[in-house]
Amino acid sequence: MSSTVPALTSLLKQSHIDDHEEVLKAANSAIKHSKNDLDAHHAKVVALLKLDRFDDAIHAFEAGGEKLEEKARLEYAYTLYKTGKPSEAAEVAQQGEQRGYKHVAAQASYRTEDFRRAAELYKDLAAQPEDDAEADLRINTGAVDAQLEWTDQGELVQKKKPGREDLEAFETAYNAACGSIARGELGQGEVLLKRARDLCNSLEDLSEAEKQAELLPITVQQVYVLARQGRMAQAGEMARSIDPRSIPDASTRHIAQVNSMAASEAPANPFLAQRLIAKGISSSEPDHPFRFQTSILNQNKHAVDLQSSKFGGTADATSQILAKQQSPNLDAYYNSVSVANAAAHAKAHIGKDALKQILPLLERRPNDIGLILTIVQLYVTTGNAASAITLMESFLARLEQSRDAAQAEARYAPGLVSAIVSLYHNAGRRSHARRELSKAAQHWRRKKGNERPAGAVHLLKAAGSTLLESEEDEHRQLATDIFTDLHKEDESDRYAAAGLLAASPETATKAQTASLQPVERLVASIDVDALESAGIAQPPSDAAAVTTRKRPADDTAKPAKPKRPRPSRLPKDYDPNKAPDPERWLPLKDRSTYRPKGKKGKAKQNLLSQGSAPALGGADSEGSRPGTPGAGVVQGKQPAGKGGRKKGKR
Template sequence: MPSDVVGFEKAYCEYRLNRMENALKTIEATSEKSCKLQELYGQVLYRLENYKECLDVYQDLLRNSQDDYDEERRTNLSAAHASLALWIVFFQEELGIPENTYELCYNAACTLIGQGKMKEGLEKLKNILCRQSLTEDPDVAEEELQDELSVIHVQMAYVLQQQGFNDEAMQLYSQVVKGRPSDVGPLAVAANNIVTLNKDQNIFDSKKKIKLTCSEGVENKLSKRQQRAVNLNRALLAMHTHQVGCFGWVSALVTLYNHQEDINAAVGVLNEATWWYQKHEYLYFQPGSAVYLRLMKESANYKIRHNRENEAVADLEQLWKQNPEDMKTLAQLISAYSQLDAQKAKKLSKYLPETDCISLKVDVDQLENSYGVTHMRKRNVKPTENQLQPQAELGKKKKQKKKKKGKLPKSFDPSNGPDPERWLPMKERSYYRGKRKTKKKEQIGKGTQGSTTGGAAELDASKGVSSPPASPQPGSGGASNVVPPRQQKPSTAGTKKKAKKKKGGKGGW
């Protein structure tokens, strides 16, 4: 397999995996660059935002290629030209490419916008007949058509916003967001620009819109300049909503290092945090803000707890300079200097207020007449012998509980000991004889339906019978002595058992 084919396949896989740096190295390492590899080279350069080199690659391809893909190359060439004008410099060179497709017309409009010609760019965007040109092709789906329209609408809204027509721009942005195109690029741009129009108003709507800029794959659709603008707007929105989420990291790191008994690392985190806030305080907070002062105070307290007074002195001095009336900070500073420099501590102690100023004015008579403490705790005093004697007498008077004898079974014979086999199951005991087999008195329920054992002798044909009974003559009042089976009763039914009377219970019938 030729080296250019292997190089193209490898570079294309890296391009599809968004590994642009690796794809660029693979292409540059390939000695023979075919036309197909040059096309991929231009795409990689465009994604890496090397628009000038990308422009040269596509111009070379248009000069040296002879196939049916010149229209796609012109489109990519115009896209690189427009990006160069938008993001890098005001590129004034004209390409001279006919604008016979809506892509070429859109790229030309973006070039005008990048050159600062907002009115001309807006007019060109309005003249793009995207819907008419796309609907002529039956292979284009409605979803793809909406994606193309959303790109044009976002660009038009941006131009209107730059010209000061914020209401019209907001209407177009909202239309794109409600349509939810499948392409996350224009959706993220529209949501970000809505946040910029809202500014510090309508914060709830801005918080909902800013989430659309965090969708999966957005970083591959936006340029570095666009990503930087989106991240800045996220930070500004978090500042307006007081949701700066980095305060907890300092305390979390200090706590972790403290558990590991790495005091040097914990102090280093505190020093780095105080230095950062001191350097960037003008960006995020007012001078002497509560956040900065709180951080300095916690840093000083942590250093004092771990016997680092020489490092805590600098933090305490800055705190005292911010608020000279804070006597607690001054007292901590004097206490720290007393272990380092006694002369400095004595000099600072002059700033402490005199005892006459801090003495409390107490009315002694009122204090004595007050109710005082309603409950006093008893002191743990050892009891005397006189106190122990009554307690001993009380202990004697208490009746001792009698131990109850265990209950014996009724069949227990005191002369004979308990059965040694009582712990074994009944079937395993030596005197077990098994259950008695009881014969059934009568076999009830056998035979044909309705028959009984009482008539078996009469139905036995083996026994000799002299002559069958004569049937009654018609008109005689006699009847047969044989009772039909359904009217027979069993022979044992002669003795009736007396039914026991039930006691009437509650709710009984």
């Protein structure tokens, strides 16, 4: 037996069998004779991977033990990846230095949503392609770039615009389309999706069934783009052309069903939608959606539950999620959960009625960012912007005074700073907005580029441009420092170069402003003589005017017609020789010539006269007002009952 085993192993090594089934049979035969033959176990694992029998391969590794995992480390990492264990696969692949390990590590990092690490690995692989297929590297790199855009890490993407080589294969065109859609460039994304569809249909080495399988994700993405553009009729028609049951991938199938429901022009039945979404996507393992997709699907679930009037269940479910997180939390998903929780407590009320239901939650969750922004929005929509500003100021002051590093970091989050600055601008508090931007800029300037969040650069640019409008030297110097730092970090940034030139034109060098277009090129197409002869636009005389006046182009213009005199507003009986009544501006009843008619009118007139009373005994004087009596009381008549007697108890 001992002499037979080496012979079988040697034969297995020297064989040139092309059929992986035959290799598997030979390996199993060798293992039967010797269970500890690592070469036979290794050959068996490779054959199983070639046959796409990944579950059998992981069982083979379990049977082979740690020695087999050590000997076939690359195959073990790939098997872990294919069996839905990307985290373990990445950990194993990091222990190797060969290109195969980098490939597995990059794919595993992509699946674990560590897109930054995946981008670094593919960049190293693309620097020295060696025997790798350049097209495959380009496809994988494009997929990673698209995911970086979706997860708000677009600053790590080196290539924003697709090149000519990206339009040669439908896979690269599709990835470029996804990147454009993630950046909000829906028009370009639609064009690239059509290009990917045409390239896929033109392939001759794919069967019709294979083409349809490749076209399904492209169609699902087209439905999303059309719906985002508001072209609901086209989106619904394209969604109806997809049979979700024909999509093999469970996550893609679920997303296609949700997009089809959202693209429908007719309002969906909330109870049917709730039933569809409630099924969840647990059956899609291991190819489950990415986290940003899962976040959107969960938001849809909460929205449909609220439409189905399941307020109590939604409030309980979201409260359990929020209880596991520490506030303040800048994660967009948990803040969306907080908004859903507030909506559940509002119970379909809006405006001030919703505020009455939501404000008590603030006592229990004073640092909940999603809840605070919801209340701020309700304050603004109800016309109470002052309360919104007060709430934001107290919240930010509380974070600033906190000793917790996480809370202090959240104080200058770009989203919160932009919210309070927008409130200040709407209220006309320009100085408060500049002060807030100045504090935020000073905070983020102390951080390095990789330590800043995605929106910090945009916040610094907004702060610099706003501080340039200030008359304070301190603000203008800070603006200069901001644009200087931004230009050092990215010399191709035209905004930073323009800001640096505006902040300090006397010290800006040609090297710093090299990315800007020269003024001569900007005005090259402008005909100055034509502009001058056409006339200079004049500002409107009235703020409500919508047209502007221009002086005539030539001096031979027709003279203006003389103005017609206004018709006279003088009375018909006006006599210029007679002096006007000096009391003509007074009301009629206040003039000295006014005489009321009737007894009631005269009595009322006497009462209105200061220091006077009607004459006792009913004697009235037509010619003069009554004098002020020394003493007297004006008595009203008592109504008499029957027989002239007064009413009352006898």
